[in-house]
Amino acid sequence: MSRNGLKTILEIGPVVLFFAAYLMLRDRTFDIAGTEYTGFILITAAFVPLIALSTFLLWRLTGELSKMQIVTLVLVVVFGGLTVWFNDERFFKMKPTLIYLIFGAILGAGLLQGKSYLRMVMGEAIPLDEEGWMKLTRRFCAFFFGLAVLNEIVWRTMSTDAWVNFKTFGLTAAIFVFFVTQGKLFRDHGTQSGD
Known part of the structure; x- marks a missing residue:
């Protein structure tokens, strides 16, 4: 392998x-x-x-x-x-909410300083210009906060079966769809190198 x-x-x-x-x-x-x-x-x-x-x-x-x-x-x-x-299974169901809140808050703190912390993590994998990184970071920040809210809604209002399916497939699909919808940003702000 x-x-x-x-x-x-x-x-x-x-x-x-x-x-x-x-x-x-x-x-x-x-x-x-x-x-x-x-x-x-x-x-x-x-x-x-x-x-x-x-x-x-x-x-x-x-x-x-x-x-x-x-x-x-x-x-x-x-x-x-x-x-x-x-x-008490509620603790484990809250975990994704906290993960997404932490990531959203970290990205948001960087944005308040005029920085893209996302670029520090993904800069080598996705070559974008500075404006592209700032736009993608703002979108990721909003996306993470949205996922946190969505996880709270699902685990608090639906069955454990529904939450497990949402956590396993729904969140994965949401991340995939998010990246697919960023195609125009990648085209408009892509660079040949990570610089």
Whole structure:
């Protein structure tokens, strides 16, 4: 298997395994030491070390981790741990909201300083001029805040099944659609090099 293939598996594998395990255990409850746990709680308990292991392996494979990967790991450990400790799935459902709020706030803070922190992270992958980076950063900032609101609406008003489907497929599709809709910006502000 190629290095890029292994990297992709390590990045999306834990989410796929979480979804598959949820489908198998969502209607079951388990009695452990006199406490009843839903399948969702047990899957979350398994997901926390799995995401930690996959992040460690990504670091070993690539020699680096993005700030996004580190923040995501910390929030998974904290909110996954709270979910299991308090036997309350709401903590884990709040995690995406906080991730998107943090990323939106970081980008917003940069914009207030006239900087594109997004460029610092993605500058080598997407060659844009300065105006393009500022526009893309403003759009990403709004997008992250929108995803935070959307996650709150879904988990607070819909079933756990609906939230798991939204988290697994809806958010992924939203990110894909967001990038597709930026085609004109990439054309208008693209450069031949990342400078």
